[in-house]
Each structure stands twice: as C-alpha cells, then as structure tokens.
Amino acid sequence: MKFDKTELAPGLYFVGVPIGTARDITLRALDTLASADLLAAEDTRSLRRLMEIHGVPLDGRKVLALHDHSGTSVQERLIAAIREGKSVAYASEAGMPLIADPGFELSRAAAEAGVMQTCAPGPSAVLTALALGALPTDAFFFAGFLPNSKSARIAALEKLRDVPGTLVFYESPKRLGAMLRDAATALGAGRKAAMCRELTKKFEEIQRGTLENLAELYQAKAPKGEVVVLIDRSRSDSVNHLDLETDLQRALTEMSMRDAVDLVAQAHGLPRRQVYQAALALGKG
Numbered sequence: 001m002k003f004d005k006t007e008l009a010p011g012l013y014f015v016g017v018p019i020g021t022a023r024d025i026t027l028r029a030l031d032t033l034a035s036a037d038l039l040a041a042e043d044t045r046s047l048r049r050l051m052e053i054h055g056v057p058l059d060g061r062k063v064l065a066l067h068d069h070s071g072t073s074v075q076e077r078l079i080a081a082i083r084e085g086k087s088v089a090y091a092s093e094a095g096m097p098l099i100a101d102p103g104f105e106l107s108r109a110a111a112e113a114g115v116m117q118t119c120a121p122g123p124s125a126v127l128t129a130l131a132l133g134a135l136p137t138d139a140f141f142f143a144g145f146l147p148n149s150k151s152a153r154i155a156a157l158e159k160l161r162d163v164p165g166t167l168v169f170y171e172s173p174k175r176l177g178a179m180l181r182d183a184a185t186a187l188g189a190g191r192k193a194a195m196c197r198e199l200t201k202k203f204e205e206i207q208r209g210t211l212e213n214l215a216e217l218y219q220a221k222a223p224k225g226e227v228v229v230l231i232d233r234s235r236s237d238s239v240n241h242l243d244l245e246t247d248l249q250r251a252l253t254e255m256s257m258r259d260a261v262d263l264v265a266q267a268h269g270l271p272r273r274q275v276y277q278a279a280l281a282l283g284k285g
Contacts (some may be wrong), residue, residue, distance in 0.1 A: 003030035008087035012110045014097040016122020022053045036089035040064040043093040075109045082115045096124045100144045129228035133194035139165030153205040157186035167231040169190035173222045190269035192232040198225035218272035
C-alpha cells in the first residue's frame with residue numbers, strides 16, 4: 001500500500017491501527033508511521049508486523065514498548081524527545097489508542113507538558129460492534145472490562161442498570177458465560193444483547209438474543225478470539241409497581257420465595273435482585 005514520508009512537526013501522534021484485517025489501516029496512519037522520528041507501541045511485535053505487511057521501513061528507528069507495566073520512564077523519554085523537536089507516533093495493539101489502552105497515561109502526560117497532540121484515527125472494535133449488533137446506537141456507554149470477581153462484577157453492572165443507552169463491554173472469551181449470567185442477574189434476563197466476536201476477521205461472528213439466551217449458549221463452551229458484548233438499555237421505566245407487588249404476592253402464596261422471584265423477574269423483565277428486594281419489603285410489611 002502506498003504511503004508518503006513527510007516531515008512531521010514535533011509532537012505526539014496517536015495512530016489508529018486495524019482490529020483484525022491489516023488492510024483496514026488508513027493512508028494517513030501509514031504516512032505517520034513512516035514519518036515519525038520515534039515509534040512507541042503497546043505491543044512492539046504487532047506494530048513491527050503491521051509495518052512489514054505494508055512495506056513501511058523502520059530505517060533504524062527503535063520501537064519503544066509502552067504498556068501497563070512500563071512505569072513512567074518510557075513516558076518521560078517520549079515527552080523529552082518531543083521537547084527536543086522530535087515527532088513521536090504511538091499505536092495500540094489493536095484499534096484506537098486510549099480505548100482500554102495504556103496510551104491514556106501518555107496523553108495525560110503530554111497534556112500536562114503542553115506539547116502538541118493529534119491523532120490519525122482508525123478502526124474501533126466498539127464502533128464496529130455497534131454497527132453490527134442491531135441495538136440502538138443513538139446513545140451508548142463504553143464500560144471497558146468488568147471486574148474479575150462475581151460480586152464486584154454484579155455490583156459494577158448494577159451501577160449501569162439505568163444508563164439511557166446501549167452498554168458496550170470488552171470481555172475475555174473464558175469469562176463470557178459468567179459475565180452474561182451476572183448481567184442477566186443484575187440487569188434482567190430479558191434484556192436484548194449481542195455477542196460480537198473476531199470482528200473484521202475470517203471467523204467474525206455475531207450472536208443476538210436475550211441475556212438469558214446468550215448466557216445459556218456460552219455457559220458450557222467459551223468462544224475463541226476477541227469479544228465485544230452489547231447490552232440494550234433498560235426498557236422497564238414504565239413498570240407498574242402495584243402490578244409487580246400483586247404478582248409477587250400471588251406467586252409467594254404458591255411457591256418458594258426463590259421460585260416466585262425468578263418467575264416475576266422474568267415476567268416483568270426486571271433484574272432478579274430488584275424483584276428480590278421487593279419481595280423482602282412485602283414480607284416486612
């Protein structure tokens with residue numbers, strides 16, 4: 001792919017790179033990678049390979065690693081280089097820099113130092129998933145990766161229950177089933193969702209359904225590859241609390257609290273914990 005090597009002004013250049021298919025890179029991104037005095041990357045091997053695919057030579061330039069365990073020394077070195085009149089290009093392992101990416105700290109350091117920053121934008125797993133998930137895109141909230149532990153994950157999800165937009169998460173394929181089960185518990189089993197896997201790659205896959213359906217699908221076997229999960233906004237604003245209490249009271253006369261809560265939560269499309277709290281309140285009354 002053709003690129004132009006030009007003289008860049010001193011500053012920090014964030015470069016968007018492909019999330020799967022190497023040809024998704026932009027011409028401006030290639031120009032920037034070819035022209036920068038100094039290169040930095042979350043994954044140096046990935047960047048070297050991308051440049052090799054597109055015929056962009058290193059010409060003796062080093063590629064510095066900047067990741068979660070780099071500390072501040074690399075950031076300081078890059079900012080110092082800019083102050084000396086150099087141009088620095090930084091690329092994430094995949095997609096747009098700073099989105100669930102250690103480049104944020106570099107950006108903040110550059111802002112505090114008062115040096116020029118710009119971006120050659122590129123692919124984004126978040127936006128690609130939204131384009132394919134068949135869920136509303138008028139408003140969305142990117143929540144990154146959820147906590148590892150079940151209790152912390154459910155607590156984090158409950159804080160997002162009333163966000164008036166589609167929720168977007170990155171998730172490990174090994175934790176996908178557990179994450180979807182916890183989302184069904186915290187947000188409601190009937191909420192619409194989409195699992196987007198290996199976006200732009202050969203085995204790209206989109207699975208759509210309710211949280212309950214998707215949790216069952218991935219409970220036994222974890223998928224392979226990179227995963228983005230989309231969850232629809234809450235549709236329970238118009239819940240009639242009197243109807244909820246009536247249904248709970250009727251169910252509690254015929255079955256255990258656990259079964260009653262499960263039944264009513266599913267019928268109303270509400271998070272199980274919310275219905276459980278309502279059942280406890282009825283008991284106290």
